[in-house]
Amino acid sequence: MKKVVILTGAGMSAESGISTFRDSGGLWEQHRVEDVATIEGYERNPKLVLDFYNERRRQLPAVQPCRGHELVAALEKDFDVTVITQNVDNLHERAGSSKVIHLHGELMKATSTRRPNDPTQIITLDEQHMDIHMGDRAADGSQLRPFIVWFGEAVPEIERAAEEVSMADIFIVIGTSLNVYPAAGLIQFAPDHAPIYLIDPKEVPWSGSHRVRHIMKGASEGMEELTRILTAKD
Numbered sequence: 001m002k003k004v005v006i007l008t009g010a011g012m013s014a015e016s017g018i019s020t021f022r023d024s025g026g027l028w029e030q031h032r033v034e035d036v037a038t039i040e041g042y043e044r045n046p047k048l049v050l051d052f053y054n055e056r057r058r059q060l061p062a063v064q065p066c067r068g069h070e071l072v073a074a075l076e077k078d079f080d081v082t083v084i085t086q087n088v089d090n091l092h093e094r095a096g097s098s099k100v101i102h103l104h105g106e107l108m109k110a111t112s113t114r115r116p117n118d119p120t121q122i123i124t125l126d127e128q129h130m131d132i133h134m135g136d137r138a139a140d141g142s143q144l145r146p147f148i149v150w151f152g153e154a155v156p157e158i159e160r161a162a163e164e165v166s167m168a169d170i171f172i173v174i175g176t177s178l179n180v181y182p183a184a185g186l187i188q189f190a191p192d193h194a195p196i197y198l199i200d201p202k203e204v205p206w207s208g209s210h211r212v213r214h215i216m217k218g219a220s221e222g223m224e225e226l227t228r229i230l231t232a233k234d
Contacts, residue, residue: 004079004230005168006072007161007183009086011175011200012219015066016091018059037150042113046143047134053146054131057107060089061127068174068219069095071227078231079170084161084186086176088148101157101164103182109147112138117156122147158182165189172226174199175219178206197226 010018035041036052073096075081083092083100088107092100110132112121121138136144149155161182165171171190176183178198187210190196196212198204199222206212215222 001078001080002169003167004075004081004170004172005084005164006075006081006172006174007084007086007165007176007186008072008092008174008219009176009180009183012066012068012085013087013089013091014175015068015219016063016089018063018087018089018091033151037148038152039150040152042145042150046145050132050134050146053107053148057125057130060107063089063091065091065095066220068223069097071220071223072174073097075227075230082164084164086182101161103149103155103157103161105146105148107146107148110136110138110144111147112140112142113145114138114140114142116145116147117154155182158185161186162189166191168194170194170230171196172199173197173212174222176200178204178208178212184208197229199223199226 031052036049042049069091072083072092076098081099083097084103085092085100086103088102088105090106090108108125110123110125112118115121121140132144132146138144165186166189168190171194173183178184178187187196187208190210196210198212198214199217199219201216201218204214215225217225
């Protein structure tokens with residue numbers, strides 16, 4: 001069974017109605033990135049940061065996986081599929097994808113302020129207990145914080161992701177630019193024999209050595225077309 005590795009970004013979840021940093025009028029527009037998505041912002045005003053992610057978390061049950069998420073999951077019928085996502089939502093899992101690597105953390109998890117990447121400190125939140133409050137403690141006694149990789153923090157899953165890409169027979173990029181890291185870095189690990197497909201409705205300049213086939217459509221339409229291509233060949 002061929003190994004398919006798929007890297008997804010904000011363009012995938014945007015079709016489900018999840019706002020990105022760049023959305024006009026979106027949740028992020030009300031806050032500076034420095035205040036809510038850096039460790040310095042958290043240290044300055046932890047309550048603001050906790051409240052911001054509590055609000056984002058409360059929105060998750062109201063959104064559903066888009067057709068693109070479902071088609072990614074459906075590829076598991078014919079391929080060994082690993083999804084690497086820059087998104088912190090759980091829409092890939094809810095659509096049925098069984099192997100998902102979250103590069104930037106997971107909105108439905110909380111962890112220790114002192115040791116954020118220690119697996120023994122990470123807990124999963126549920127819809128009945130979605131909020132993190134000041135005074136909520138991790139197992140090590142420190143304040144619970146969102147399990148999110150903020151700007152300036154190390155990306156602990158990047159080596160695992162690179163290893164998966166290095167074993168790919170087919171590499172697919174959906175809704176994230178090939179000029180924005182970690183996507184641009186991960187593509188360099190794709191084997192020479194592996195075809196690379198990019199699904200994005202916008203023109204994406206690419207100067208790397210790998211040949212990239214660009215499907216200029218949104219996530220769902222693009223995945224419809226790519227599914228036809230892949231299943232016709234295999």
